[in-house]
Amino acid sequence: MLTAIHRFVEEARAGRNPRVITRMKSGWAMLGDPQVLRGYCLLLPDPVVPHLNSLDEHSRATFLRDMTVLGDAVLKVTGAVRINYEMLGNLEPALHAHVVPRFADEPEALRTMPVWSYDWGAALKFDAGREAPLMREIALMIEAMAQASGCALRDAGMLAAALSVFRSQKDLAHRAIAQVSDADLHVALDANTNSIAIIMKHMAGNMVSRWTDFLTTDGEKPDRNRDDEFVDWFASRAEIMAYWERGWTALFNTMESLTTDDLTKTITIRGEPHSVFLAIHRQLSHYGYHVGQIVQIARLHAKENWQTLTIARGQSQQFNQQMRK
Numbered sequence: 125m126l127t128a129i130h131r132f133v134e135e136a137r138a139g140r141n142p143r144v145i146t147r148m149k150s151g152w153a154m155l156g157d158p159q160v161l162r163g164y165c166l167l168l169p170d171p172v173v174p175h176l177n178s179l180d181e182h183s184r185a186t187f188l189r190d191m192t193v194l195g196d197a198v199l200k201v202t203g204a205v206r207i208n209y210e211m212l213g214n215l216e217p218a219l220h221a222h223v224v225p226r227f228a229d230e231p232e233a234l235r236t237m238p239v240w241s242y243d244w245g246a247a248l249k250f251d252a253g254r255e256a257p258l259m260r261e262i263a264l265m266i267e268a269m270a271q272a273s274g275c276a277l278r279d280a281g282m283l284a285a286a287l288s289v290f291r292s293q294k295d296l297a298h299r300a301i302a303q304v305s306d307a308d309l310h311v312a313l314d315a316n317t318n319s320i321a322i323i324m325k326h327m328a329g330n331m332v333s334r335w336t337d338f339l340t341t342d343g344e345k346p347d348r349n350r351d352d353e354f355v356d357w358f359a360s361r362a363e364i365m366a367y368w369e370r371g372w373t374a375l376f377n378t379m380e381s382l383t384t385d386d387l388t389k390t391i392t393i394r395g396e397p398h399s400v401f402l403a404i405h406r407q408l409s410h411y412g413y414h415v416g417q418i419v420q421i422a423r424l425h426a427k428e429n430w431q432t433l434t435i436a437r438g439q440s441q442q443f444n445q446q447m448r449k
Contacts, residue, residue: 129218133172136152146262148167148193148194161242163201172219174218187219195209198223201258204227206225207225208224209221209222253295256288256292260292267281279387282387287376290376300423301422303426321358325356325367326350328369329352331372332371334407335378343392343403379404
């Protein structure tokens, strides 16, 4: 019988599940949906099995260890007072562990009750942009604990965390671009700045060059025409988006193919040696810089129609309280 757990694991393997925090030794750490309590996570075994007793002694111990490591990370990141662990499988008959942080400031009527007592229908639905910082912190905490214990999980966690940040960057840009008219995509703020269309074109050109044959060829491809990336010849939003997606496809295809063994390899960019680890972080920084530009330009074009992408001004305390509900 195929369950939602089987589907989630297949999506995680293919790099298509945005809720994945990191790959652990026994399976996948994922953020729960909805976030009935901030930091609620799941641990899914890979391969999927019916229940804990289906695992042999070694695999069972590994899964339980990973569950508590995930709990330790959530505890540290969220500031919870304890972690509740539950393995049920009555609705979805496949092994999965619920890792639920509990907080001192929960409503008195619910604080001592199981998490299922909350109104799950009213809880915050998963949002990749909003949850990315939390997921990154949990992934980095797992990595830090793995490093402290000398565990090879560190490298897998780094790859998963980097991929998560790349996805978050793309999502943030998309939510900003959606608020800009077709015409304003081509409008620069002044003669010395670039339009959103140009920034997208430059990013895509960089991605195709850097991530195509990433491990085996120089990151600056001979056929790349960087100067042309700053010439706007797009006739429509559809053309811009198609060009943009080509770049992200190259990035995601390569990132999803990398293994922990690849992190020790050396590549070159314009003939300059880089570890794979450094090259990934170089691109994270580069794309974050340009996505920030896109968001700021979009904000200025949208004017009073702008819908904030993060926490609205003056709403930090209210937002924090809502996240704890």
